[in-house]
Amino acid sequence: MANLPNEPEFQQAYHELASTLENSTLFEKHPEYRKALKVVSIPERIIQFRVTWEDDKGEVQVNNAFRVQFNSALGPYKGGLRLHPTVNLSVLKFLGFEQIFKNALTGLNMGGGKGGSDFDPKGKSDSEIRRFCCSFMRELHKHIGAETDVPAGDIGVTGREVGYMFGAYRALTNKWEGVLTGKGGTWGGSLIRPEATGYGCVYYVEHMIQYASGGKESFKGKRVAISGSGNVAQYAALKVIELGGTVVSLSDSKGALIATDEAGITPDLVNHIADLKVRRKQLTELSESAEYKNKFNYLAGERPWVHCGKVDVALPSATQNEVSGDEAKALIEAGCKFIAEGSNMGCTQEAIDVFEAHRREKQSGAIWYAPGKAANAGGVAVSGLEMAQNSQRLSWTSEEVDQKLKDIMKNCFTNCLETAKSYVPAAEGEFPSLVAGANIAGFSKTAAAMHDQGDWW
Structure with a gap:
């Protein structure tokens, strides 16, 4: 692809995908897919x-x-x-x-x-x-x-x-149709849609933990660092707490909250933060709260990754490029075993390289990284379910939607896992590359549909 110096974010996303395709056996098995990459x-x-x-x-x-x-x-x-x-x-x-x-x-x-x-x-x-x-x-x-x-x-x-x-x-x-998702619950919206991205990310990581431990472990007892304090971070935090984990951080563009209480960040605090965000306020306001200010340290201008102490799971859930290469190394030193992006392209390429190198070198004792295009797919998945409900003029219960979300995230994890096993050679005992699996699975499905429809030949 031609160099696009004025489009650095797009260049990064393209090269992240293209490099994993090149480093797999995909183009050996399907050399014609190089054309598809140019077109897509x-x-x-x-x-x-x-x-x-x-x-x-x-x-x-x-x-x-x-x-x-x-x-x-x-x-x-x-x-x-x-x-x-x-x-x-x-x-x-x-x-x-x-x-x-x-x-x-x-x-x-x-x-x-x-x-x-x-x-x-x-x-x-x-x-x-x-x-x-x-x-x-x-x-x-x-x-x-x-x-x-x-x-x-x-x-x-x-x-x-x-x-x-x-x-x-x-x-x-002059049309009422399912043209926007995230609508209000009484006029076409889907239950679980606000929660879906955060919940889905946690469900995906739950499968990572179970696979890595042979089904012996879960979120119970895990210390979980989360960045962001918007919709995704809030519901990821609440789901982690529900599953028995301890949330040790949240953040926004002005700074980070690091829990000082052994109980971590509580549901009450998450709900208080949600109310602040509805009123478009910053986390700095919490430092003035008599009820909460003694339960955390507020670090102005900081991200949480190097300040949380021991960490088992990291969920970047704010915006793009929020985990640097140095912060990736710090998370590994802090004992982090699982990192999954609740945000889009939450990790820099340098950070991904650190995680992937550690995965290969340390094998089953390594950190395991899941990219946003897989781990945060729950939000758009429930948007798709909202489209289906609108088409049928139906409204499903929260239990129905949540179960469909769980099934989608399970299938997404399994697809990434099995695709990585098929196209990316791995050493004995090495975790499959979920970033490669996600890229190859998503790209291959799209490329095949484009070929069938004559977009490339």
């Missing part, structure tokens, strides 16, 4: 547009907005909308590219896409956010639909924003 790495379509909206002072504001419709071989484009000042085409192409293979791993009929704007919801009133969302949808509605492209939420897009966008879409098109 270029989006089918990119829509770029402006969004003009009126602030509370009556003044006009303008933002850049995009929708990257990357690949539709397996189904309608599916992927979130991100509202954050860091949004640019490189970030959205990286996210959309990852989404292709993540969606393939769910086993559901969904293609890959991503979109958003450099609009920052923080510090904006509800009225300003509503006006932005309506203006955003005035252009986006022309390019999406239940059988074409089904966006969801992402950073900066909660149920509130989805509601405003869905209302604008309905008014502009």
